[in-house]
Amino acid sequence: MILRTTYVVLSLWMLGVVWCPASAEAGQWDIGGQATLETRYFPYSPEFANQKKIMVSPSGTLEPEFVYEWNDGSERLTLTPFVRLDADDKRRTHADLREFNWLHLGSSWDLSVGVGKVFWGVTESVHLVDIINQTDAVEDITGEEKLGQPMVNINIEQPWGTVSLFALPGFRTRTFTSDNARLHGPFPVDTAHPTYDSGKKERHIDWAARWTQIFGDMDISISHFQGTSREPRLLPQNRGGQTVFVPHYDQIGQTGLELQLTTENTLWKAEGMTRTGHGKRFYAGAGGFEHTFYGIAESHVDIGLLLEYLYDGRDSRFAPPSIADNDIFGGFRIAMNDTQDTTLLFGASFDHHTKATFINLEAERRLTDHMKLEFNSRFFVNVPANDSIALIRSDDFLELKLNWFF
């Protein structure tokens, strides 16, 4: 409800701004966006009886971006709707407002009101500190695709650092793949009836604050979030002999720390968080480095090596499961630095307790000024039934994506 009200009020106000600019100077429109066509190929049969035997699965997206700027760029409206059509997964066929906000740029501060996206964090393998936006989990399993979050955000820059304050009205529930789809476990998830710690349910207003400062080669950020957990716990319910998972969203407090030391060819990165509200207070952290060899063998090719260690101390009886509780992540990034910006990223996370390995390969190359080809693959190797990733261990896939930018 609150979401709908927010959207309606914002829409009317923005229409007013765009068609009746207060200032004499006319604003400027900038319209762009992208559309994609993609196909996933699942080489293995699904593990669970509820899953359809889908091997090839096409899908497409459209994400236009409308931007209106006025007052010499110090006022900006952004509207970015997103829609996906999926041939096989009804829940993956979905629409979202990725952005719908007004931004004011002051001399040493800025204010944004509306739906937006905010990223926090430095490490490559996990994003422990990142918490403002809900994960759009039907999009990909990397957790990097996000739903738009309604917010009032002010950033103030001072000599002693930048302070960001957030009020977050309107909770977004996590998206889940359909009960019969690939990348879904054996039990249905009742996404329509989530439960909450807070009596205000999705109307609970969350808040967050972050301080960030640069000390020479060192970037530091400290943040705190208080409100509804973006990660749900899936509580089993027995409905007439059938086990159904119901997403439950707890009230949590999460304090985060981000560090990056930028030296010659090496970026040293670490981030960590501590959380209350999911059982006893626990800690999680990830840290490592990215070292780049520029211009390999007198060519323009750069090769970056990544190594990170991941720890998560949560008790899975009281907290949503973590897929990286005691893992080592290693990978490399190859940038050809050619006209087509060809890049390749390979990463593997290895859980040294369960021996489970998650392998991720991403490659991309520009075809024309408006087109790009992407290839992704996600593979699960040696995943035992007790590992948190076991539910999707037979849903390895390859993905070919054609992006059109306009």
Added chain:
Amino acid sequence: MKSIGLWKQRGWFATVIGLSALMVAPAWANAANNDVTDTKARGLEIATEAEQRDSGFGDYRVELKMTLRNKHKQETNRRMRNTTKEQANDGDKTLIVFDNPRDVKGTAFLSHTHKVGSDDQWLFLPALKRVKRISSSNKSGPFMGSEFAFEDISSQEIEKYTYNYVRDEIFDGRDCYVVERFPTNPKSGYHRQVVWYDKAEFRISKVDFYDRKNELLKTLIYNNYNQYLGKYWRANLMDMVNHQTGKSTSLVFSGYQFAIGTTDMDFTSNRLKRAR
């Protein structure tokens, strides 16, 4: 600045009297021991004068079109916008926002260059709304897949080179000083560069780039100079040719605006998130 003033007077005087060889040459071409020091001092003087003449511009904004050509003359275009703010006692601050190719539209690059020590650089990736601090040690890598290396497009501070005056020469009808410069940064992709400054305005007309093996790698020609605020010269066309690969890159600048009133707050990593 006294030394430069004196040297300029001497040069002018000598030319007028027509005794240049007699009067100027002994000062910096005789006496084997002083030769090198003198040509070095002269090279530095020329570079310093060029920088002096360009200092005080404050800030500017400009649109760039970059055309990449391969051996077969096939073209690819890039478009971007550059905003630069001069710093009183340090290198410039520069923000570049990319418009084309469309897949990198909205990507923004922020650089705080320093006279001494490595530059600070950040990259904004619009799809993830993520600002990444990046290493600036990749001097010799290509900028946007072009024939311009990162070190070619970054702020050319005096302190980044040592200098050596070579000779006078007419280039493209302009009387020029030819000065060698040697990068002080060991990560540079160049052994040396040879720069042609025109005597009238101390504008760069041409640069030859020699790779680490001291072989001619690239030539950059500056064309279509325009003067802004009655003082500052900017080339509206820069052509870079790679002699070793046959590839070339043209940079066309348009819509120069000076005195646009930016502050240092427009060049912070926080503001980078709002760049477009």
